[in-house]
Structures are given as structure tokens and as C-alpha cells.
Amino acid sequence: xxxxxxxxxxGLAGVIAGQTSICSVxxxxxxxxxxxxxxLAENASFEEVAHLLLVGHKxxxxxxxxxxxxxxxxxxxxxxxxxxxxTTASMFADNTTVPMDVLRTCVSILGNLDADSQxxxxxxxxxxxxxxxxxxxxxxxxxxxxxxxxxxVAPETGGDAKLSHAANLLYLMTGEKPEDKLTHTMDxxxxxxxxxxxxxxxxxxxxxxxTLSDMHGAVTGAIAALKGPLHGGANxxxxxxxxxxxxxxxxxxxxxxxxxxxxTEKRKLMGFGHRVYKNGDHRAPILHALGKAMAQSxxxxxxxxxxxxxxxxxxxxxxxxxxxxxxxxxxxxxxxMGIPVxxxxxxxxxxxxxxxxxxxxxxHQNNRLxxxxxxxxxxxxxxxxx
Amino acid sequence: xxxxxxxxxxGLAGVIAGQTSICSVxxxxxxxxxxxxxxLAENASFEEVAHLLLVGHKxxxxxxxxxxxxxxxxxxxxxxxxxxxxTTASMFADNTTVPMDVLRTCVSILGNLDADSQxxxxxxxxxxxxxxxxxxxxxxxxxxxxxxxxxxVAPETGGDAKLSHAANLLYLMTGEKPEDKLTHTMDxxxxxxxxxxxxxxxxxxxxxxxTLSDMHGAVTGAIAALKGPLHGGANxxxxxxxxxxxxxxxxxxxxxxxxxxxxTEKRKLMGFGHRVYKNGDHRAPILHALGKAMAQSxxxxxxxxxxxxxxxxxxxxxxxxxxxxxxxxxxxxxxxMGIPVxxxxxxxxxxxxxxxxxxxxxxHQNNRLxxxxxxxxxxxxxxxxx
Numbered sequence: 147x148x149x150x151x152x153x154x155x156x157g158l159a160g161v162i163a164g165q166t167s168i169c170s171v172x173x174x175x176x177x178x179x180x181x182x183x184x185x186l187a188e189n190a191s192f193e194e195v196a197h198l199l200l201v202g203h204k205x206x207x208x209x210x211x212x213x214x215x216x217x218x219x220x221x222x223x224x225x226x227x228x229x230x231x232x233t234t235a236s237m238f239a240d241n242t243t244v245p246m247d248v249l250r251t252c253v254s255i256l257g258n259l260d261a262d263s264q265x266x267x268x269x270x271x272x273x274x275x276x277x278x279x280x281x282x283x284x285x286x287x288x289x290x291x292x293x294x295x296x297x298x299v300a301p302e303t304g305g306d307a308k309l310s311h312a313a314n315l316l317y318l319m320t321g322e323k324p325e326d327k328l329t330h331t332m333d334x335x336x337x338x339x340x341x342x343x344x345x346x347x348x349x350x351x352x353x354x355x356x357t358l359s360d361m362h363g364a365v366t367g368a369i370a371a372l373k374g375p376l377h378g379g380a381n382x383x384x385x386x387x388x389x390x391x392x393x394x395x396x397x398x399x400x401x402x403x404x405x406x407x408x409x410t411e412k413r414k415l416m417g418f419g420h421r422v423y424k425n426g427d428h429r430a431p432i433l434h435a436l437g438k439a440m441a442q443s444x445x446x447x448x449x450x451x452x453x454x455x456x457x458x459x460x461x462x463x464x465x466x467x468x469x470x471x472x473x474x475x476x477x478x479x480x481x482x483m484g485i486p487v488x489x490x491x492x493x494x495x496x497x498x499x500x501x502x503x504x505x506x507x508x509x510h511q512n513n514r515l516x517x518x519x520x521x522x523x524x525x526x527x528x529x530x531x532x
Numbered sequence: 533x534x535x536x537x538x539x540x541x542x543g544l545a546g547v548i549a550g551q552t553s554i555c556s557v558x559x560x561x562x563x564x565x566x567x568x569x570x571x572l573a574e575n576a577s578f579e580e581v582a583h584l585l586l587v588g589h590k591x592x593x594x595x596x597x598x599x600x601x602x603x604x605x606x607x608x609x610x611x612x613x614x615x616x617x618x619t620t621a622s623m624f625a626d627n628t629t630v631p632m633d634v635l636r637t638c639v640s641i642l643g644n645l646d647a648d649s650q651x652x653x654x655x656x657x658x659x660x661x662x663x664x665x666x667x668x669x670x671x672x673x674x675x676x677x678x679x680x681x682x683x684x685v686a687p688e689t690g691g692d693a694k695l696s697h698a699a700n701l702l703y704l705m706t707g708e709k710p711e712d713k714l715t716h717t718m719d720x721x722x723x724x725x726x727x728x729x730x731x732x733x734x735x736x737x738x739x740x741x742x743t744l745s746d747m748h749g750a751v752t753g754a755i756a757a758l759k760g761p762l763h764g765g766a767n768x769x770x771x772x773x774x775x776x777x778x779x780x781x782x783x784x785x786x787x788x789x790x791x792x793x794x795x796t797e798k799r800k801l802m803g804f805g806h807r808v809y810k811n812g813d814h815r816a817p818i819l820h821a822l823g824k825a826m827a828q829s830x831x832x833x834x835x836x837x838x839x840x841x842x843x844x845x846x847x848x849x850x851x852x853x854x855x856x857x858x859x860x861x862x863x864x865x866x867x868x869m870g871i872p873v874x875x876x877x878x879x880x881x882x883x884x885x886x887x888x889x890x891x892x893x894x895x896h897q898n899n900r901l902x903x904x905x906x907x908x909x910x911x912x913x914x915x916x917x918x
Contacts, residue, residue: 356732515807
């Protein structure tokens with residue numbers, strides 16, 4: 147059924163699949179529409195980055211105020227989605243599902259309800275993109291309260307209109323207004339995750355959009371792609387591995403002995419390496435520094451986590467010459483915030499939705515069907531009744 | 533935001549994106565695991581083709597009997613999916629959705645409920661593939677009765693165990709056991725649509741699966757991709773165009789005058805041409821002949837439809853040298869069966885689900901992340917507060 151080794155072209159590594167004005171992933175920089183990621187992380191808010199990606203330019207103050215108002219006004223979920231989320235309590239209890247899969251269903255339902263769902267015009271797609279950006283944190287927040295068997299937080303409004311996008315996401319998940327340090331770290335993580343050119347989920351969304359299908363469908367497929375541990379799922383997998391290391395330490399082992407075992411078993415270590423970046427991921431040090439600073443105020447447990455994480459990084463660098471990608475510090479940062487691990491990749495969606503929608507709009511504005519060919523390596527021809 | 537013309541690599545036309553043992557799309561033949569499409573259309577049933585694609589070889593009589601039994605046993609839908617389908621009555625009434633989008637949501641819900649949903653082993657994936665193949669016709673059938681405001685047909689069993697896959701699909705949609713000619717034409721159409729190597733929806737499913745995401749997620753994305761009029765949606769678009777031509781004739785026009793107008797307006801004519809086939813689609817004449825024969829017994833209206841279709845084909849061939857693809861006769865055949873146009877692409881899903889699942893399994897058994905790169909054509913770097 148399968149071949150022994152993937153063909154050289156499998157994975158399209160290094161293959162230019164098209165152009166984009168949205169993002170440049172370079173060895174020396176990550177650029178969103180002309181602005182470098184360190185500059186954005188330091189000086190912009192997630193709402194400003196979302197406007198940059200979706201509308202195409204840096205918002206002036208009045209554009210930014212309208213954009214924020216639109217996001218706030220669109221936070222609440224339709225009753226059909228809330229009803230479905232309540233139904234999932236039994237699915238989570240039965241372990242037949244995970245948050246990423248429920249988020250995928252909820253976005254698909256939103257498509258079934260959206261008055262613009264069949265309209266691929268730039269104006270309709272921008273409206274849909276803003277609604278999706280506004281509503282995804284609400285889906286994540288309500289889902290977590292369903293899992294926790296607690297009442298939904300502000301389901302009529304989808305949160306507190308006085309809170310920023312990042313703060314409201316944390317509020318919806320917990321019912322508590324977050325400290326400024328948590329909000330800031332969440333905001334920066336959303337900026338860092340927002341866009342990354344033709345990564346697998348964005349590429350999936352462009353393949354779907356390229357048939358002239360609709361934005362909700364393309365986003366549904368992108369969520370499915372982001373879930374995988376070789377993509378967005380890596381932030382959950384990285385934290386799961388760190389938890390294993392902490393248990394190994396509690397049982398008397400060392401970080402070095404854990405890593406030696408992992409190397410001997412040829413285990414894939416999550417949160418390290420990147421298909422495109424050869425000398426490290428620019429985003430990782432930004433989030434590491436913020437998360438580490440936040441850990442100081444959150445308690446000894448979290449300070450220790452970052453110390454262990456640094457030791458893992460040092461060993462990977464010394465022995466394998468592989469650097470962490472953004473998913474590694476992200477796992478530690480979200481853990482330090484108290485977020486349940488299975489929500490790390492859904493939060494990645496709350497950010498990347500902006501990049502996906504920008505790419506879907508770009509694909510539709512200059513469309514070509516994305517349809518490669520395959521090399522046939524199956525059985526030779528024979529007769530059915532031969 | 534977009535560039536003037538797509539870059540030469542946009543669309544990956546002619547680019548080999550990997551290998552497959554499942555299907556060979558050639559200028560002179562279409563091969564499923566070594567068997568040519570004319571041979572399969574003449575000598576195999578859809579159930580046999582589904583076994584060939586999913587299990588990997590031609591079933592012997594006892595394998596085929598078990599395979600059919602498994603499909604029949606898995607036809608019924610879980611109550612959560614039935615409840616959602618009932619909810620969609622108001623969405624169809626409000627025109628916020630179409631059957632392809634509801635099918636996408638229902639498959640995503642099935643994933644949330646499937647006990648194997650997080651298991652990517654070959655055994656679990658084969659189980660999931662059979663369940664999806666069994667249940668998709670039931671989703672389509674129940675959806676149509678919801679749209680028609682009629683009671684669901686046999687919701688406890690998902691149909692009549694004595695009926696074949698093709699016959700049961702028609703039964704679920706209408707509540708009536710279909711004539712043999714309809715069943716046979718439907719069965720052959722399902723065989724013809726089952727698989728086509730790295731077409732856009734299958735490629736989307738492989739991009740999603742390539743992150744090590746799950747089968748239901750990959751299928752959800754594939755449904756979204758198939759919907760587009762440049763892909764599976766073409767069978768609906770082709771029939772919509774034929775209806776327009778019939779109205780043009782009723783208003784005193786001719787097929788030639790309709791086509792002349794279309795050529796002048798540079799309108800894209802649906803159901804013609806193909807990214808890979810340069811000298812015509814092998815599948816089209818098979819379905820055309822069957823549909824035309826069926827039309828004889830269905831009445832003058834349908835005989836006329838095929839005559840008009842043949843005139844359209846002749847003009848396209850004479851004036852543009854472009855041949856019909858399978859979506860063109862498919863539209864006429866499904867119309868002749870009395871199937872509502874918006875269900876043509878969902879029925880395509882009921883067939884292609886077998887090809888998608890075979891590709892998802894093949895991808896997972898020999899995985900490599902599918903992640904191309906992009907050429908940046910956006911603004912040069914500037915400072916956020918510059």
C-alpha cells in the first residue's frame with residue numbers, strides 16, 4: 147500500500163508554491179506586511195496586527211477604534227453553537243474528542259449560519275474574517291467552562307467589552323479578569339502566532355479556497371491541519387514532554403538522563419527544529435523572555451519549569467545543534483498562565499485565524515486552482531475478471 | 533494586497549507532489565490500483581471499488597460479503613448528528629447554507645463522536661473509513677428529507693439492508709426504492725468519481741493528514757475543497773448552465789446563440805476541460821452513454837436534455853477544441869434521476885470519500901509534512917513607529 151521511503155518531492159520542501167504579500171519567512175527575519183516581528187511584539191497590540199493582516203495596512207487611530215468595536219460587537223455566539231458546545235460535555239467525558247476537533251465543528255456550524263457564507267467577494271470575506279476572529283476566543287472560552295462543568299461566562303456578549311482581545315480570551319476561559327502580565331504575554335503570543343506564509347494549515351486553506359470554495363470551509367480545513375503534532379499541535383506536545391521530564395526529575399532522574407534516553411530511543415522531541423528556519427525561530431526568544439519574567443510572579447513551580455526548559459534547550463543545542471521553535475516557550479508560558487494543555491492549539495487558532503483569512507482573501511483575489519500531480523508507484527494494469 | 537498575475541508556480545500545475553499506489557491519472561487511461569476505469573465501470577460494483585481502494589486489493593467473495601455487511605451495519609447516524617440535521621431546516625430556509633456545508637459540519641460532528649477519532653493506526657483508520665463511507669449517504673438522504681420537510685427515512689437503520697449502497701442512497705433521499713436503471717447509473721457514477729490521485733480535495737486531505745492530524749479532520753477539509761465550482765462543484769454548475777440554456781431555448785434562442793454569447797462574454801463554461809486531461813476525460817463518455825439510455829425511459833424532457841447537452845459538447849469541440857469532463861454528463865444524469873441540483877456535489881462526496889480515506893492512510897503510513905514556501909512580493913520593511 148505504501149512505498150518504502152517518501153519520494154524527494156513529498157512534502158514540497160523548498161518548493162515555491164506561489165506568491166504572497168502577507169508575510170516573509172526569512173532566515174534572518176519574520177516580516178508581516180513589511181513589519182518585523184520583534185518590532186510588532188514590542189510596539190503593536192494583537193488587534194493592530196489583526197488589522198494589518200486582514201485589512202492590509204497599519205490602522206490609523208480611528209480605523210483601529212472601529213476595528214476593535216467590530217470585534218467586540220461580534221464576540222457573542224449564535225444559540226446553535228452554544229447548544230452544540232453544551233452537547234460536547236458528554237463527548238469530552240467519553241474521551242471521543244479534543245478541543246481542536248470541537249473548535250473545527252463550531253467554526254463549520256458558524257459557516258452554516260453566516261449570512262455571507264456563500265459570498266466570496268472581498269467585502270463579504272473581510273466581514274466574515276472579522277466575525278471569525280471575534281468569535282473563536284468565545285468558542286474556546288465557553289468550551290473550557292463546559293469541560294470544567296461551570297456556567298458559561300457572559301454568553302450574551304461573549305465577554306467584557308472593556309477587555310482587550312487577549313484579556314477577554316482568558317476571562318472567558320476562567321471567569322476571572324487576568325493580571326496585566328498574563329494579558330501582555332497572551333497578547334504577544336497571539337502576535338507571534340498570527341502568520342507564517344505557506345505553513346501547512348495556511349497552505350491547506352489556500353488549496354481549499356483555490357477551488358473557489360468559501361472562507362468558513364477553508365478555515366475548517368486549516369483548523370484540522372493545525373491540530374497535528376507536526377504543526378500547531380506541537381505546543382501541546384512540547385508541554386506534555388516537559389511534564390514527563392518533571393516527573394522523571396521527581397523520580398530522581400536528571401534532565402540529561404531523560405534526554406539521553408530520548409536520543410537512544412530516537413524519540414522525536416517536540417518544540418524543536420523547523421522546516422524553514424535553519425538557525426532557530428526568531429519568535430522563540432521573545433516568548434521565552436516574557437514567559438520567564440511572568441513565571442517570577444506566578445511562583446516557584448513555574449520558575450523551575452523555565453529552568454528545566456532552558457536545560458533541555460542547552461542539551462539539544464550542544465548535542466544535536468537543534469534550536470527550539472516558538473511552540474517550546476509557548477507551552478511553558480501557557481502552562482504558567484494556568485491554561486489546560488489541550489487548549490494551547492485552539493489558542494493558536496485564535497491568533498492564526500487572521501493569517502488564514504488574509505491568505506484566503508489573497509487566494510481568491512488572484513485565484514488559480516492548486517492541483518499538483520502524483521507519481522504512480524502502484525500495481526501494473528490487470529483485468530478485473532482476468 | 534494581491535499581485536497582478538499568479539506566479540508561474542501558483543497552482544502547482546505539473547508539479548509532482550509525491551507518490552501514490554492508489555491511482556494513475558494518464559492521458560490514455562485512469563487506473564485504480566491496477567484496474568482501468570472502463571473495466572471497473574463495466575464489471576465491478578461501487579462496494580467492490582470501495583474495498584479495492586480502502587483495503588488495497590480486489591475482495592474475494594467472502595471479503596466482499598463482510599465488507600458489505602459492515603457498511604450496512606454502520607449506516608445509521610448518531611442522534612447528535614440527526615438533531616443537528618433537524619436544526620438545519622431553518623438555515624436552509626434562511627439561505628445561509630447549502631448541502632455541501634452541512635455535510636462538512638456533520639462529518640466534523642461524527643469525528644467528535646468517533647471512539648477511534650484520535651487513533652491514526654492503520655486498523656483504526658480503516659474502521660473510520662468504513663464508517664464514513666457507510667454514513668455519508670445517510671447524511672445526504674436525511675438532509676434532503678429535512679429540506680423537503682418530510683420525515684427521515686429509516687433513521688434507526690440508515691436505510692434498507694437489502695439495498696445496495698447506490699440504491700440505498702436514492703431510497704434515503706426519496707423514501708422510494710429506485711428502478712434498476714437509476715441504481716445502475718448511480719452505482720457507475722460512484723465508481724467513476726471514487727478516486728483521481730492528487731486532485732485538489734485529495735491533496736487538501738493529504739496536507740492536513742501530513743501534520744499527523746486525524747482522518748475526520750482531513751475529510752472535513754476535503755469536503756470543503758470539493759465544494760468549489762473549479763472542483764466537485766462543477767457538476768452542479770454544469771447543470772445550472774444547462775438549465776439556463778433550456779430557458780434560452782424556451783425564449784426562442786438556439787444553443788449556438790447561447791454559446792456565442794458565452795464566448796463573447798468570456799464566460800467560463802462549467803463541466804469542460806481538465807487540469808490534467810488534455811484530450812478529454814475518460815469517464816465522461818461512460819456516464820454520458822448510461823445517462824442517455826436512462827433518459828429514454830424517464831421521458832421526453834430528459835431525452836431533450838441530453839440532445840441539448842450533445843449540441844453544447846459539439847460546439848465546444850468545434851469552436852474551442854475543449855472536451856467535457858465527467859461533471860458534464862453527471863449533471864444531466866443526476867437531473868434525469870430527479871435529484872435536486874445542490875445534492876450533486878454531496879453525492880460526489882459519497883463516492884470520493886473512499887479515495888480520500890485511502891490517501892489519508894497512505895499519507896500516514898509514510899508521512900512527510902507537506903509545507904512548501906512562498907515568494908514574498910509585499911511591501912519593503914519599515915518601522916511600526918517610524
